[in-house]
Amino acid sequence: MRRGPSLFNVTAVALGLAFLYLPIAVLVIYSFNASRLVTIWGGWSLHWYRALMQDTAMVQAAWQSLRIAALSATAATVLGTLSAVALTRYGAFRGRLLFSGMVYAPLVMPEVITGLSLLLLFVALGIDRGFWTVAAAHTTLTMCFVTVIVHSRLVGFDRGLEEAAMDLGCPPLRTFLTITLPLIAPAIAAGWMLAFALSLDDLVIASFTTGPGATTLPIRIYSEVRLGVKPEVNAICTIMIAIVAFGTIVSSLLAKRGAVRREREAALGAAV
Amino acid sequence: MTIGQAKRSWSARFVVLIPYVWLLALFLAPFAIVAKISLSQTALAQPPYQPLLDLAAGWHGLKDFAAHLSFDNYAMLGSDWLYWLSYLKSLQVAAISTIILLIIGYPMAYGMARASRRLQPMLVMLVVLPFWTSFLIRVYAWINILQHDGLLNEALLRLYLIDAPVAWLASDTAIYIGVVYSYLPFMVLPLYATLEKMDHTLLEAAADLGCPRWKSFWRVTVPLSLPGVAAGALLCFIPICGEFVIPDLLGGSETLMIGQTLWTEFFSNRDWPVASAIAVALLGLLLVPIVFYERLQQRAIEGTR
Numbered sequence: 001m002r003r004g005p006s007l008f009n010v011t012a013v014a015l016g017l018a019f020l021y022l023p024i025a026v027l028v029i030y031s032f033n034a035s036r037l038v039t040i041w042g043g044w045s046l047h048w049y050r051a052l053m054q055d056t057a058m059v060q061a062a063w064q065s066l067r068i069a070a071l072s073a074t075a076a077t078v079l080g081t082l083s084a085v086a087l088t089r090y091g092a093f094r095g096r097l098l099f100s101g102m103v104y105a106p107l108v109m110p111e112v113i114t115g116l117s118l119l120l121l122f123v124a125l126g127i128d129r130g131f132w133t134v135a136a137a138h139t140t141l142t143m144c145f146v147t148v149i150v151h152s153r154l155v156g157f158d159r160g161l162e163e164a165a166m167d168l169g170c171p172p173l174r175t176f177l178t179i180t181l182p183l184i185a186p187a188i189a190a191g192w193m194l195a196f197a198l199s200l201d202d203l204v205i206a207s208f209t210t211g212p213g214a215t216t217l218p219i220r221i222y223s224e225v226r227l228g229v230k231p232e233v234n235a236i237c238t239i240m241i242a243i244v245a246f247g248t249i250v251s252s253l254l255a256k257r258g259a260v261r262r263e264r265e266a267a268l269g270a271a272v
Numbered sequence: 273m274t275i276g277q278a279k280r281s282w283s284a285r286f287v288v289l290i291p292y293v294w295l296l297a298l299f300l301a302p303f304a305i306v307a308k309i310s311l312s313q314t315a316l317a318q319p320p321y322q323p324l325l326d327l328a329a330g331w332h333g334l335k336d337f338a339a340h341l342s343f344d345n346y347a348m349l350g351s352d353w354l355y356w357l358s359y360l361k362s363l364q365v366a367a368i369s370t371i372i373l374l375i376i377g378y379p380m381a382y383g384m385a386r387a388s389r390r391l392q393p394m395l396v397m398l399v400v401l402p403f404w405t406s407f408l409i410r411v412y413a414w415i416n417i418l419q420h421d422g423l424l425n426e427a428l429l430r431l432y433l434i435d436a437p438v439a440w441l442a443s444d445t446a447i448y449i450g451v452v453y454s455y456l457p458f459m460v461l462p463l464y465a466t467l468e469k470m471d472h473t474l475l476e477a478a479a480d481l482g483c484p485r486w487k488s489f490w491r492v493t494v495p496l497s498l499p500g501v502a503a504g505a506l507l508c509f510i511p512i513c514g515e516f517v518i519p520d521l522l523g524g525s526e527t528l529m530i531g532q533t534l535w536t537e538f539f540s541n542r543d544w545p546v547a548s549a550i551a552v553a554l555l556g557l558l559l560v561p562i563v564f565y566e567r568l569q570q571r572a573i574e575g576t577r
Contacts, residue, residue, distance in 0.1 A: 008379070009379075009386045012380050013387070016379075016399075016460070017398055019376075020398075020399070020402050020457075021402070023410065023416070023453065026416055037421065079294055082287050082290055086287050099288070099292055105299070105562075109514075110513065110558070111514070111516065112531045113514065113551045116306060120302060124305050139298075172283065172284060197404050201408060207539075222517075225415065228415070237412065237413070240406055244404045
């Protein structure tokens with residue numbers, strides 16, 4: 001029989017999770033603090049949220065970031081899914097080693113290097129920096145994360161379904177659209193969300209590749225934070241955390257429902 | 273079954289070609305440009321470096337361009353103590369943080385793997401969730417706690433553990449706290465993945481043969497979890513080396529990490545060639561653990577076959 005967790009195991013996990021969540025909890029609580037000072041609790045208040053709404057520069061930066069994140073996440077999802085399909089379904093093609101290297105390298109590449117190299121590319125090509133260059137840079141960064149997620153799903157499912165469709169004369173493109181795509185849809189959705197979150201989060205690459213008039217939210221927050229704690233920044237961070245938490249909960253519920261449905265279908269298939 | 277080379281349709285070609293071209297243009301080509309500019313000189317011009325490659329001048333232009341390239345920037349990096357210290361500092365922070373991460377992450381991953389099957393997905397989600405929230409926000413959250421009149425000083429003063437507020441911010445301690453905090457999920461998840469897959473009958477066999485628990489942990493669990501340790505350590509070590517945000521917001525200004533040095537050379541000094549040379553040197557430094565990791569992965573894949 002398998003031994004249950006000991007007191008030491010439980011403590012280790014509890015302390016670790018407390019370490020992960022305590023600073024975030026502090027930040028959220030203090031965004032509702034009426035006092036400007038961190039150590040003094042001045043009662044609950046929405047003061048800093050109202051102040052935030054009046055900070056037009058911050059609101060504009062947030063809007064800019066959301067647009068860049070939506071565009072780059074969509075492009076990254078398309079490119080990442082294509083890469084994952086290429087890596088799992090095409091066996092050995094010419095230049096596969098280089099391709100897989102390029103797909104996985106950005107995962108661990110320090111952002112300063114990626115940012116600098118992309119900036120130098122845009123300068124060399126004479127492209128005006130701004131919205132489009134940041135979006136292209138984020139697409140390059142996040143497509144590899146999409147590839148990893150979609151890849152693991154493509155490896156995991158039954159290839160027999162695709163082969164059966166092809167054997168029955170279904171053309172490859174149609175097989176992909178009617179069989180493969182619905183099966184990997186949850187992974188594609190998860191990939192899009194991760195790409196969106198990463199783009200919304202990125203400071204370093206955006207700082208290198210941005211131009212006048214395209215200040216993103218992290219760049220704006222960073223310039224405020226360098227001068228010390230600002231309660232308005234606590235407020236915008238809380239909003240961002242709330243959005244992410246909401247998105248994660250919804251997607252995990254959707255994934256669970258999908259899993260239940262798949263199980264039911266499998267049970268049905270076995271019964272038939 | 274793979275689709276045959278000859279039968280491959282045009283649509284299939286496009287599937288490979290589109291991401292391939294994108295990555296060649298926006299990932300590989302930029303590195304070539306960085307390497308090229310690292311061999312150039314600073315100039316008071318737009319762009320602020322020379323020589324510029326003039327393709328219109330043909331062969332002559334190329335020869336002229338090549339004649340002006342030099343390794344001066346690398347020689348400068350090698351001779352200036354500032355850069356050496358910066359590299360050493362990055363390696364030191366990355367190495368010490370990785371060790372702390374292992375010490376904190378291993379018991380945590382072990383506890384998670386021991387938890388009941390129904391609880392495990394929830395625990396994994398709780399570890400992953402902070403990864404989804406902004407990196408910048410998580411580092412910033414620590415400023416609330418570590419600053420002069422922050423919560424940590426307040427708590428320690430109340431408990432009479434210190435007499436006067438301690439300057440936590442702008443120190444190496446703050447960097448370690450920030451790095452360990454930010455990278456903990458990267459360490460815990462690979463460790464959990466290997467520990468969770470472990471065959472528990474091995475431990476039972478050891479216990480049946482009279483092996484004490486601490487000994488079976490050292491002789492069975494630890495060796496079996498080594499692939500997870502290697503994966504976690506490299507996933508943390510490599511990005512920490514190039515880290516910019518954490519040392520910049522939490523660290524002091526005496527010794528900069530290499531990512532900060534690159535940033536300063538680029539944004540403050542506007543010395544693009546030196547910044548490029550630092551990037552190339554940093555990449556060279558990171559190639560060692562990356563190649564090592566690739567080898568390890570390859571061996572693991574061959575092992576499972």
